[in-house]
Amino acid sequence: MTQHIPAVNGKAYKANLEVFAATLERLAASDKQIIAVTSDSRGSGKLAPYGKKYPKQIVEVGIAEQNLVGVAAGLASTGKKVFAVSPACFLTARALEQIKADVAYSNNPVNVIGISAGVSYGALGSTHHSLHDYAALRAINNIIVVAPADNYETEKAIELAAESPYPVYLRFGKKAMDFLKEDNSDGFEFGKGRIIAQGKDITFIATGEAVLPAVKAAKKLASEKNINATVISMHTIKPLDTDLIKRVAANGAPIITAEEHSVYGGLGEACASYLLQNGIHNPFKIVAIPDEYTVTGSQVEIMDHYGISEEGLFNEALKILGA
Amino acid sequence: MTNEQLKLKSIEYRQKLLTCIFNCKAGHTGGSLSSVDILNVLYNEILNVSPETFSSPIRDRYIQSKGHCVEVLFVVLADMGFFPESDLLTMNQYQSHYIGHPTRKVKGVEQNTGALGHGLPICVGTAIAAKLDDQDYKVFTLLGDGEIAEGANWEAAMAASHYKLDNLCAIIDNNKLQITSTNREVMNSDPLDAKFESFGWAVREVDGNDVGALKVLMQSLPFEKDKPSLIIAHTKKGKGISFMEDVLKWHHGVPSAAEYEQAMAELEAAKAVILEEQVASLVNE
Numbered sequence: 001m002t003q004h005i006p007a008v009n010g011k012a013y014k015a016n017l018e019v020f021a022a023t024l025e026r027l028a029a030s031d032k033q034i035i036a037v038t039s040d041s042r043g044s045g046k047l048a049p050y051g052k053k054y055p056k057q058i059v060e061v062g063i064a065e066q067n068l069v070g071v072a073a074g075l076a077s078t079g080k081k082v083f084a085v086s087p088a089c090f091l092t093a094r095a096l097e098q099i100k101a102d103v104a105y106s107n108n109p110v111n112v113i114g115i116s117a118g119v120s121y122g123a124l125g126s127t128h129h130s131l132h133d134y135a136a137l138r139a140i141n142n143i144i145v146v147a148p149a150d151n152y153e154t155e156k157a158i159e160l161a162a163e164s165p166y167p168v169y170l171r172f173g174k175k176a177m178d179f180l181k182e183d184n185s186d187g188f189e190f191g192k193g194r195i196i197a198q199g200k201d202i203t204f205i206a207t208g209e210a211v212l213p214a215v216k217a218a219k220k221l222a223s224e225k226n227i228n229a230t231v232i233s234m235h236t237i238k239p240l241d242t243d244l245i246k247r248v249a250a251n252g253a254p255i256i257t258a259e260e261h262s263v264y265g266g267l268g269e270a271c272a273s274y275l276l277q278n279g280i281h282n283p284f285k286i287v288a289i290p291d292e293y294t295v296t297g298s299q300v301e302i303m304d305h306y307g308i309s310e311e312g313l314f315n316e317a318l319k320i321l322g323a
Numbered sequence: 324m325t326n327e328q329l330k331l332k333s334i335e336y337r338q339k340l341l342t343c344i345f346n347c348k349a350g351h352t353g354g355s356l357s358s359v360d361i362l363n364v365l366y367n368e369i370l371n372v373s374p375e376t377f378s379s380p381i382r383d384r385y386i387q388s389k390g391h392c393v394e395v396l397f398v399v400l401a402d403m404g405f406f407p408e409s410d411l412l413t414m415n416q417y418q419s420h421y422i423g424h425p426t427r428k429v430k431g432v433e434q435n436t437g438a439l440g441h442g443l444p445i446c447v448g449t450a451i452a453a454k455l456d457d458q459d460y461k462v463f464t465l466l467g468d469g470e471i472a473e474g475a476n477w478e479a480a481m482a483a484s485h486y487k488l489d490n491l492c493a494i495i496d497n498n499k500l501q502i503t504s505t506n507r508e509v510m511n512s513d514p515l516d517a518k519f520e521s522f523g524w525a526v527r528e529v530d531g532n533d534v535g536a537l538k539v540l541m542q543s544l545p546f547e548k549d550k551p552s553l554i555i556a557h558t559k560k561g562k563g564i565s566f567m568e569d570v571l572k573w574h575h576g577v578p579s580a581a582e583y584e585q586a587m588a589e590l591e592a593a594k595a596v597i598l599e600e601q602v603a604s605l606v607n608e
């Protein structure tokens with residue numbers, strides 16, 4: 001059993017979104033340069049208490065995501081530590097040019113915070129899903145792309161983002177995320193994947209909220225099939241930790257990637273590109289959302305439908321191993 | 324329909340949309356309730372559209388830009404006969420086409436909306452096509468008053484008057500609230516009339532919860548030749564339910580069983596009042 005190590009204020013695990021809000025509140029108490037920018041999104045971003053507590057450290061722009069990112073860039077240009085907070089779907093689609101030109105290209109180190117990412121919004125449908133954000137942002141120079149998996153990774157990512165001299169995109173969802181490890185002494189750094197479990201037979205490389213299902217699938221494989229899996233939390237999609245990929249691929253065991261994103265342009269294709277171009281030919285499978293009209297339902301139903309789940313990843317492992 | 328019949332329809336729609344939200348435990352309650360009377364008059368009195376003519380290239384178009392208020396749209400479309408009302412029992416379920424925003428998988432829906440600030444530009448394109456093809460169908464959109472902060476609306480507003488789109492009518496559901504707070508506090512858009520007038524629109528204001536006034540106004544479209552028309556519909560968010568009216572949390576609040584019972588009872592009482600008035604006026608005649 002994984003022991004729940006409280007990451008924030010001694011409380012049990014919660015949604016990464018809540019950890020984000022609590023961490024920002026903590027940082028803002030002592031650092032008056034911290035500033036949140038919202039687009040009628042402070043409720044969804046759990047920032048209503050923050051806004052009450054630090055009215056001078058929040059700027060509201062109304063329902064206007066392009067303006068949100070432009071304003072954030074302007075604030076960041078003066079040295080403020082800016083968190084532009086809005087649903088990932090709108091931020092990284094509608095405001096993409098502002099991210100590209102005003103944030104990344106001009107190097108205004110805004111932290112672009114995509115909340116309720118992936119298919120978190122479930123039955124609200126495709127307007128509200130962000131299955132394109134890794135792909136879009138991977139193709140933009142000068143922005144770090146991060147999807148923390150658990151409360152620990154989230155807290156650390158927010159702390160690092162606040163001090164980052166470069167633009168950062170962070171995305172997370174709404175559901176409570178279990179802690180991945182009992183011991184987090186290995187630390188957290190952008191661009192360095194974390195080894196959550198080690199096993200010789202197969203490797204899961206996952207990111208964001210897809211890591212937990214991979215951890216569960218690994219446990220099921222061990223207990224039911226005596227198959228031992230390595231699980232990596234590849235929280236940083238760009239720059240990708242290719243050293244770690246090279247190391248875990250060295251034994252030739254199959255690799256399965258998992259992400260709450262389109263099969264196109266995300267973590268899986270980033271890994272595939274590295275592997276193929278470096279002559280590493282392990283059996284390889286991308287588990288993600290296919291290029292089709294996304295099935296309707298809750299977040300869990302959608303993830304289950306596409307096998308981004310304990311059961312789905314377990315079955316995928318058996319298939320690739322021919323077991 | 325008579326004004327009384329329209330009023331009864333609005334009550335029926337309010338009951339049905341609340342039932343839908345109560346059943347699936349999700350929905351945009353306040354903004355659906357504020358828009359009921361607008362959709363009622365549009366579909367029952369103004370729009371030249373029906374399940375039989377929905378594929379006709381010369382049908383009127385209604386594109387709901389404030390897509391989050393999908394419940395009112397689905398209830399009205401069911402009433403128009405686009406699909407059986409019982410379909411709404413599957414709302415938000417796995418593999419159902421009836422989800423939390425309008426999609427074209429549902430018959431009667433013109434465009435997939437839900438990301439705010441998209442309806443007006445699409446309407447501009449559709450209205451330009453009507454002019455190019457020498458057709459006289461009309462194009463309507465419904466916008467939220469918070470939604471108006473999206474820049475694309477103003478780009479489209481400029482284009483609509485540039486192309487003299489008097490076949491286009493935008494309606495702003497001016498319920499004065501969005502998610503965080505009032506429009507005034509979040510992002511003040513006042514004065515909307517002067518803004519749109521300066522963009523070259525013909526602007527009219529109306530009580531957006533008064534079916535009779537809405538009907539008279541919409542029958543007079545276009546307000547001015549060669550100008551797009553804007554209706555600023557002053558409404559109440561949560562209209563019709565005492566404890567929901569003008570209360571922020573009902574933006575996407577879902578009623579408890581007790582609240583649902585009370586809301587339905589209030590609507591029944593409102594219906595009884597209208598029926599009594601009808602009887603009284605018959606007796607007087």
Ligand SMILES: Cc1ncc(C[n+]2csc(CCOP(=O)(O)OP(=O)(O)O)c2C)c(N)n1
Pocket residue numbers: 039040041063065090094351353354355357389391392437438439440466467468469470471496498500501502560574
């Ligand atoms: C582009 C975009 N940004 C944000 C949202 C999230 N959102 C849904 S409803 C809403 C508030 C809408 O307020 P208003 O336009 O006044 O609508 P109403 O009061 O009629 O519900 C917001 C911010 C969205 N759907 N689309």
Ligand SMILES: [Mg+2]
Pocket residue numbers: 467468469496497498499500501
């Ligand atoms: Mg409103």
